[in-house]
Amino acid sequence: MGFTLCYNNSMEEVKAAVVKFTKDRDWDQFHSPANLAKSIAIESGELLECFQWDDDFDKERVCDELADVVNYAILLADKLDVSLEDIIMKKLEENSRKYPVGKSKGNSKKYTEL
Ligand SMILES: [Mg+2]
Known part of the structure; x- marks a missing residue:
């Protein structure tokens, strides 16, 4: 259940990195508010899938899916300019x-x- 994380970024740095990742790939064109909201729901489903059959879960996999949810939340907030x-x-x-x-x-x- 253990894995090591060694990042120590501020939320501002994280947001900038998420937005840059998207901009560098020219993916903003696909990121309408509706598509981002759908993506949050889809990734939330993947997060739930980690717990589908029992409460024994892979923490690294859960964190991957949680990060996907938050990444899309960051992008939606950016898109809404809030x-x-x-x-x-x-x-x-x-x-x-x-x-x-x-x-x-x-x-x-x-x-x-x-
Ligand atoms: Mg995912």
């Missing part, structure tokens, strides 16, 4: 209001049922 960090923080603020610690701690119910 900061991924900003939209994550905005959503976290919204979720903090929906799921106040006092009501949701240790509870998996949806906010509409709290």
